[in-house]
Amino acid sequence: MTVAHPGPAVAARDVESAAALMRERGLRVSAARRLVLEVLFATREPVRAERIASGLEGRFPRSDLGSVYRNLETLEQVGLVRHLHLGHGPGLYALADGRPSEYLLCESCDAVRVVVPAQLDRVRRLLHERFGFEARFSHFPIVGTCADCARRASAEQADP
């Protein structure tokens, strides 16, 4: 359960530049590592380790799940990868870039709304003013009730 603190985000254009960065850091670029990068570059949304190991259900060669986890950890330390959690369930992994998406999770319908960080800058500023805290909503979502469910709930209360 111990998760080494990730390095600062490092954006790479493609698998090759990511590989170069690995080598710069004295790490080897094995087939298994390249594959993890390949999959992460191919998909544009956060994915579970299992899905990476399956090569996106066959679009890529499959690889060993244990190695996938190890490599995700390594890549996260380098700063090429980040992981997040959207509610319960397995961790999700994605390429790290400068300003990762942030998330609003509705607890009653499980809908996840993806927002760009700029939309939360005022929230962030407020938290910083009040607590000196620099918030990121890219690791855990903001949990609550979405507009639809809130409306539905108040309608039900009025007319059960």
Added chain:
Amino acid sequence: MTVAHPGPAVAARDVESAAALMRERGLRVSAARRLVLEVLFATREPVRAERIASGLEGRFPRSDLGSVYRNLETLEQVGLVRHLHLGHGPGLYALADGRPSEYLLCESCDAVRVVVPAQLDRVRRLLHERFGFEARFSHFPIVGTCADCARRASAEQADP
């Protein structure tokens, strides 16, 4: 990993009033259930299931871990209990009351700052205005960098 959606929070003064509420709902008040309530009333902070099963390391009779989980789920459906996650690691359980504490988790030093909901009302209002979203920070924490770590980080950057 499926978590039944919890009922609305129901505050009880003590184990007896909680027990009464259970019976009102047609649920039995067994020794095992009473014990879970006993432990939750005895501690003032969120605890893991394992700690409940151990009877707070011996202050109470220990009980079966499986039953503890089952009963926590039941109590959560009734609305007497809520659960939350502070970073990675096991889920934590606490008595539900009207306005539960909310949390700021520093990703670099793992410090958890507990805040009373009123302190986040402006943040909540902002989120509601912008997204129609009613946010609660009592289930997942707000993750980011605390003031101390932010200061330390910028100092290190200036003088590595």
Added chain:
DNA sequence: TCGTTCCTGTGAACGGTTCGCAGGTAGCCG
């Protein structure tokens, strides 16, 4: 006090993740 139904305790199973180890290979050096 009895009966029914719900609940318990136990053990096994689960999903997600980590570990230990023997063998393989990336990348440096000659």
Added chain:
DNA sequence: CGGCTACCTGCGAACCGTTCACAGGAACGA
């Protein structure tokens, strides 16, 4: 271009937190 060596892989077993199945036990209404 071939060899050395440390790093990395693939495999399996183990791990943690949590859930399930089932046979026996007890809470509560009658």
